[in-house]
């Protein structure tokens with residue numbers, strides 16, 4: 001799978017800014033060359049005219065090179081400014097496109113494939129790797145194309161004056177434009193791989209450290225973690241020094257080549273002067289022109305390193321997306337129809353090949369409007385039913401349908417319109433109570449929000465706190481108690497107004513009185529809804545019309561004496 005490749009980059013909406021940026025980069029380099037080229041002619045011509053007396057002064061036309069110098073100097077400034085503006089704008093657009101594409105690729109993988117990846121590492125792919133790919137345009141494509149286009153133009157210009165000069169410059173261009181960057185790549189790629197791996201690991205470690213700062217402090221491991229992070233940083237700095245040294249060495253070699261080539265050009269130009277094929281002002285013009293020509297080669301070693309970084313970044317993005325998608329594909333457009341009955345027939349499901357069966361030839365039918373409690377020991381598979389229902393993990397055998405439509409033919413987003421889940425691993429976003437509730441239903445009115453909060457026994461608490469609905473709940477709801485956060489997630493589920501509600505341990509952590517009130521309110525608030533409560537708590541069972549247990553990977557009615 002390719003997230004982005006070169007033809008795709010150039011066929012997107014940013015094609016014209018991309019091509020324009022390359023054009024301006026070439027124009028700026030040509031203006032720089034023209035400036036030095038003409039400067040050499042102007043200076044030498046002026047000197048010759050000064051020494052040669054009035055006749056020589058009249059013979060040398062000062063106006064043409066002087067105007068040319070001013071023209072190229074102005075053009076160089078304007079073209080460079082416009083080039084930076086356009087190329088960086090294009091690079092930022094590419095980055096935003098890659099991020100959107102990457103998101104579209106990984107979103108359907110959640111949670112099955114993403115559970116196995118560190119969140120910090122995923123974040124670093126999202127931010128640093130997409131940046132590296134975006135910079136590939138400004139740091140690699142632009143310098144290489146500029147060197148190629150301008151190199152050909154420079155050699156053609158030199159050839160107009162002297163074939164030997166053009167040949168020497170061409171030979172040096174091949175060495176410095178191909179060989180030096182190639183060797184830089186060979187030396188840098190391994191260092192770059194190691195540095196990138198360490199950098200991404202450090203980023204993931206830092207994310208974990210910040211998320212779990214309290215645990216590190218309370219377990220007395222903060223100092224050790226700090227030393228570990230400092231050690232990783234030192235290793236990265238050392239590798240970055242090697243990379244910088246490689247780049248500097250390559251630049252130095254290019255500089256030496258430029259000097260050596262300009263000496264060769266001086267030799268051939270002098271020969272031309274002696275054989276009267278060149279005039280005196282043309283000698284410094286060719287030498288300075290040669291030095292200016294090498295300006296387009298100087299960024300190539302860095303461009304080659306940036307190419308290596310972009311390749312690595314691309315591989316990392318692709319590897320994050322190669323896990324097979326288990327939820328229904330984007331093309332799946334089926335929707336369930338009323339009555340919303342869930343039917344599982346002969347379902348077998350396990351998370352991984354080497355793991356035990358969670359469901360083993362299990363059969364289950366839940367009619368619309370039923371209130372079903374699903375009980376069973378910890379690890380029996382209660383929460384796994386949600387994963388299976390939403391297609392987060394694939395089942396290996398059997399048939400499953402909801403509202404008459406096969407689960408395989410419906411996307412998780414479609415099902416979410418019919419089934420609201422208040423799971424165990426709910427997530428509250430870093431925002432206010434209102435933000436979190438509106439996230440579940442952006443159209444919910446103030447009255448509906450308060451009704452939902454009344455139902456989950458949170459309204460009194462929210463009214464009492466100074467900022468009410470605008471109270472900040474903190475990262476993952478850390479400013480709330482566990483029970484309050486849980487009830488807020490149930491309020492979110494209620495606001496979705498779906499025909500089905502699946503509540504995973506809805507009353508966990510509540511005192512008996514609040515538990516009773518919450519359950520009574522829920523049943524009163526949604527008398528027609530189908531409730532599936534995954535629970536260990538006996539207090540929930542009297543509110544249900546049926547109690548099922550999961551045993552040995554199968555669903556069976558719970559006998560009254562067991563309840």
Ligand SMILES: Nc1ncnc2c1ncn2[C@@H]1O[C@H](COP(=O)(O)OP(=O)(O)OP(=O)(O)O)[C@@H](O)[C@H]1O
Pocket residue numbers: 115351352355358376377378379380381382383384385424
């Ligand atoms: N993402 C996962 N990857 C691999 N195995 C998993 C995953 N989630 C759960 N399991 C395993 O599947 C089995 C069923 O887990 P599940 O979470 O469904 O149990 P549960 O009945 O909901 O437990 P609890 O009451 O403790 O929440 C367990 O053996 C568990 O280790």
